[in-house]
Amino acid sequence: KAGVTQTPRYLIKTRGQQVTLSCSPISGHRSVSWYQQTPGQGLQFLFEYFSETQRNKGNFPGRFSGRQFSNSRSEMNVSTLELGDSALYLCASSLGTITDTQYFGPGTRLTVL
């Protein structure tokens, strides 16, 4: 079974721009969660989507948004990029119940200049 895939793997943007990241979950998984990983803050939860609905949201500004499609693929968008948005963005998929294992993709490395 193929794992979680994320595209692109690397991205360089400048301040003020916006970016869209994509995540394809493991086949059959309906839940997709997004995390931001930085050296200073570690792994922080952004949001979770389940059956095309945002089910849970972390403490990030409204510039961070996401969506999920009917095939469970998910995208996250960051508008008006700031230098502090430079991070590894990880998505994780699972079947969707609270104790189902979350399987992570390799991440998208975003650099904001």
Place this chain on the structure above:
Amino acid sequence: GESVGLHLPTLSVQEGDNSIINCAYSNSASDYFIWYKQESGKGPQFIIDIRSNMDKRQGQRVTVLLNKTVKHLSLQIAATQPGDSAVYFCAEIPRAGGSARQLTFGSGTQLTVLP
């Protein structure tokens, strides 16, 4: 707020020795704990999990111990191998009905296996 912290940021062990990675959590309502391993350039990889109604769970070469009295979690790796070198994270999920499926991660411990 909720937080999961680690006692040590780095740990070096000799190949073949046992490793113990510790984690302290602050949310007594947490119901589910997971250990992840992250190698350089990769996403976190699930190692083992444990529910709050258990004290110990064993996997292949790994054991997780949960002490709810002192809110402490540990990961034991037997016969540590070079491939075990990575950053290890503990994560928690509060009891169902709380913050749902939001994983709260600790800051991570870098395990280095020496030849």
